[in-house]
Amino acid sequence: MALSLLESEAPDLSRDGLNTQGVYIYRPANAKPNKPQNERPPKRRKVESDGQEKQEEKSQGAQARPFVPLLNGEESASSVDLRYNAYQRLWSKQEAKIQEVLEDVDSKILEEVSSFVKESSAQIYDGCIPSALVTVGSNVSSLGRLVTRLNERLITSGEGGVVVLESGDAPNIKTTLKNIIRAAVTNTEGNDGYQSFLTDREGPRLLAYDLDLLGDYVQRKGVTKLVLAFRDSEAFDPNLLTDLLSLLSSWLDRIPFTLLFGISTSVELFEGRLPRSSVALLRGQYFELHEASNCVDRIYERLQADPDGEFWLGRSITGVLFERTSDYFYTPEAFCRTVKYAYMSHFFANPLAVLFSKDSASAGLPHGKLCQAVRNLPSFRALCEDLVEDGHSKQVRNLLENDEYLFQECLKYLETGQKQMRNIFEAVKSTHTFLKHLNLSKKIGVSDISILALSGELHNSQIVNDILNTMKTLDSEGLKGLLATVPENLADSPQVREIQRDFEALLEAYPNSKPLQSGYDNRNSVAKVTVVQQRVQVTKSKAKQPKQNVEYTQILDRFHATLGAYFAETLVGPQDLYLYEVFLLDMRYPLKDTVAPRPRFAIERALSSPFDYLISTSDTPENRLSAKQPVTAILYQLYLESGAIVNAHDLWSAFYAVFESDQGDECDERVIMALFYRALSELKALGVVKNSRKKVDHIAKTSWAGL
């Protein structure tokens, strides 16, 4: 028995291997003598336990050390783990924040849509299918979040559910209906419930695409709302949509459908694409979801400007991120993935990231290599130079020679640097609130201010100047409001407290007067026109101010000075902070190429100058066309010189000439011809040339370099 079991297992294993094996020897099953002839071949079974174990092992192995040792591989294992753990800790915190923002951002629309779903019915709309048109703009993913939460609500209230339909689920009407029915049933009953629903019913077995099934389900469960959400309604085949709509509307008396269309372009266009007879079947409302940029701005603010931040993205990364969101189709989720990639690349590739770990000091790591790395940092050099200038040469010597001392100092500088970064972002946030408060500009978002601040230009920027100038002209009501929005850090300083106290005292002293006017207010100046020797002179002079206004102006002056000093002090360039390399990532390149890869550019470059990628065998690095280059590259460069169509024979003779000039008489024409054919077919496979229909012996150019 055991023997036969073993034998029946054996072909199983080999067959599993066949999936990946290219070549094998065929052994007919009945070649085995001891097997009965007419026994069925053993059925293939899924060997689950085996594969799972293997996967688990693998994942455990990966879990153990996802990062590689840096510093030429000399980094210790514990330090690698510390980096990894620091990354995990930091990112999980940030991810939670992102989720919070994403859930919060559409909650209002969710309320509106769910109340629409609740209230609308076919009766209200005289037999039309109630439909909500949700314009999502370029924020394509937001509808998915909305729909999931709507589904949760409907299920918990027992009213029904949401069936999400994507264009990929709808290749033809049969499959679409099958998917709708299956999704609707599994939504509440689960997959097994669907199977038993199909089989355990009275009467004949229905076809899987028969909406009778769904009608039955609706009746049985007492569903009152069945929402059908078309996530990307533009991508659906219009013919299919027309068909589906007419079908749904004829079932509307039995199944309470409500439709939800996600529209990325515009309602008008969506309507225009459908035939009028289908449009006449629908009636409803539209809802507008927030633009992606709005959501992304909030996420960015949470990530960077939260008071417990530890690690920041620099100016150029921020620039890349916001360029992507404003210019391209870029969902908030994609934004977060990019940020995650940036975080990951920092912790993966920067050995100094180990300093983030809380217990890096106590771990007692050997930090020889680490300290050497620190000493090579540009910001460390700047630090040493500053110290020497200030006359602390002994401290510098200590830093350079004593590893332990340097390590402790590093931790200290890291902390102060982080604190300064937090201050910068606090200043950014308060700049934003000031802007809003003073009605200066509504368009400038946190991201714009952040970019300025991260490049260290905010202090001298127009924005801060505007704030300071406008502030001077505020009346007392305005100042009161402004003082309420002052960041905590600043509000705690003695100067501001004193200003606040004096201000309140002033207000109390003159309780019934109108709001106090600032001396800088234009309304208080008087324009005087005098005619001197037939010339008109306009002189402005200050009107005489009442005493309380003069006092108020003094307070304003003091506040102005304090605020100016605060900005000057806080808004330093992050690149000037010591050890900024640890807590600030500002490398644009790996990120940009990962987010927006450029395959065509790379292929064109590889073909036109192959030695950018390959090691040249010739001694003189030359860009000239030579036989040493790969043949496809040679042919491509010849091709670049041609016009829209090119005679194949001309191309061949030019190709041959390259080899002839290089190898002289000893070149073998037949070999080169073979190479030519290979190169040409490779170009064809790359989609660069194709056969020309105009002339038989010509090939047509289909791609131009440098576009």
Place this chain on the structure above:
Amino acid sequence: MLPTEVSRSISQQWPCRELQSRQLASLFSPHTASPSTLVVHGISATCKSTIVRAVVSTLQVPHAIVRSTECITGRHLLTKILWTTLEALSRKNEWEKFGKGRCEHVSALVVLLGEILASSEDGKFVLILDGIDKQREAPQTLLAALARLGEVIPSLCVVLILSSTPRPLFLQAVAVPHVSFPPYTRSEATRIILNADSPFVDGLPVEVVTKVYPQFVSTIFDSLVGPTASSIPVFRSICDKLWPQFVAPIVNGETPPGGTGEWDFMRLLVRNRPLFRQQGEAALVHHIVPEEPTQEAGAIAKPSLKAVSAPSPLPSLPYFATLILTSAYLASHIPQRLDTIFFSKFSSSSLSARNKRAHHRRRLKLLSRAQAEDKKANNPSTPGKGKRQKTRITKSTLESAFASSSATTSAPGGAPGVTGPSTILTARPFPLERLVAIYHAIDPNPPANPIKTAAVSDAIYAELATLRRLRLVVPAGARDSSGGSGRVGGGPSGATSLSSGNTTADAGDKWCVNVSGDWIGEVAKEVGVEVGEWLAGGLD
């Protein structure tokens, strides 16, 4: 019950169909033998199904109704016929006897139906197939086969309700009785509307309603419903919508002009002339999101221009995608031979190029003037005998292109009515390389150093994939194939290549823009490109 009685009882609820209901009632009458097959035809909204249903239920003939729109395939239809028949005869729990509830072919249906009807005691059974000409995935012989059902089974009468006018002998059988439901005439339609009560308006005297409403309804028919051949429901909804606004002057107590002190129909009509022009025409088109009715009376006098109900008529595409869409539009609508003149940067500054361009515009202007005069003379321009007309882009074609709503130009397969030499109306396919080249030409913020900046084509491809998903730019092949989808006998429309998952494209494949110019122009303006500047002929 006599046919006349039947028709009288029905016409109370559905007037103006006495003739048809009498015909049907006499054909279905339980006392006479019914024809084996009966065809009922007429365009949509002519009360076909309702009258047939009403007749059979008044006569209490055993019957089954199958709605073809609910059947996905031919097999589904046959199965459904079987079940509804069983259900109508209340023998649903005997389904296992008759083919186990399965029926995959018409010949099986004949046998099963025959068995069922033979074993039931009722003399006559009417099977109504509603909208059978719209059946999806029907085999070609379905209609003819269904018409034979009644011949094989004596007690069965098959009623085929068609919404298209049948061709002669389309059932391959002679002398099949047809009952035609013609569209309602003017007097019938107004009678139907007047049969129902007028929409209630608060504060309107009853005598005004009885006097003015009939005139109002017939005016609506003459001005809006008749010319557009609209159906009764549309007629009714227009009346419901416009009536309160029409009588608003009376309700608001405005003094009528002329000093007679009384509003009569003519005065109201003169007063509300704009109502018929703007709101009336808007009311003809159904929108998914109905426009909010303007309650204030002042709005009637000067109709607000923003009649568009959509939140933002323009889609909010990102900057880069908008630019690509604009280039795609230009690539589709400018003949390729004019590319060097209109886009080449080398020639743009030279004197000769400017002269050339000016020459083109002058010529186009002359042409357009000539064409406008042609139109004035009102002779339908017959294309020269066999002589191929040159592609002309004229101002008038441009204008008509821009005026045409997105519905006509963006409908897949293009509007079949639009033929002829116009190049603007039909977007023509272009290769991708041309799109990229035009993108470089129209880029409003060109890179400072074009040699050094990296190529953008990769970014363009990525965005183009999204635009394709939104069906703003589509592969040219797919656009053509999505044109016709056969219903009866068409089989599954070969649209598998259209499925959005498929994004393969070969190098030489052509693409085509799939939206109308009017909003591309506006969208492009937002990113700083004037489409009119680039379009051949310009829009000056």
